[in-house]
Amino acid sequence: MEPLTFDYENLHFRVDRGVFEAFDLIGAQQSLRLPLQWLGVLIFFKKPGKPGQLFIGTVRNRDANLPLYGTDRLDLSSAATSSLQISADDEARFREFFTKVAEVANRRVAA
Incomplete structure (x- = not known):
């Protein structure tokens, strides 16, 4: 299977062989x-009509069936x-990519 990749502004995401990697292409933040x-x-929207903030990390309970991409901080x-x-319009692009990642990982995406 070919690696999955996604680029957005200065971010580059890559999924290959069961591993997710995130790179900040301008070096402002460390890779993950x-x-x-x-x-x-998740992308958290604090107020309707305003951009959301991107959060990437580890799930609280790896044994639970928590969504790979969700809405609960x-x-x-x-x-x-x-x-x-992240704008609400661009969130759809992230959701599309992470839905593919969830399929590869045999995990789910929150509705």
Whole structure:
């Protein structure tokens, strides 16, 4: 299977052989590497109509059936918080990519 990749502004995501990698291409933040079974991602919208904030980290309970991509900040035990702001329109692109990642990892995406 070919690696899955996704680029957004200065971020590059790559999924290959059960591992998720995130790279900040301008070097402002450190790269991140996690097994897919630990991965948790969400874009949190604090106020309607305003951009959301991207959170990538580890799920709180790896044995539970927590979504790989979700909406509950309590599902993450640790998060590499990005200063990147995501619009509601761009959130759909992230959801599409992480839905594919969830299929590879045999995990789910929150509705």
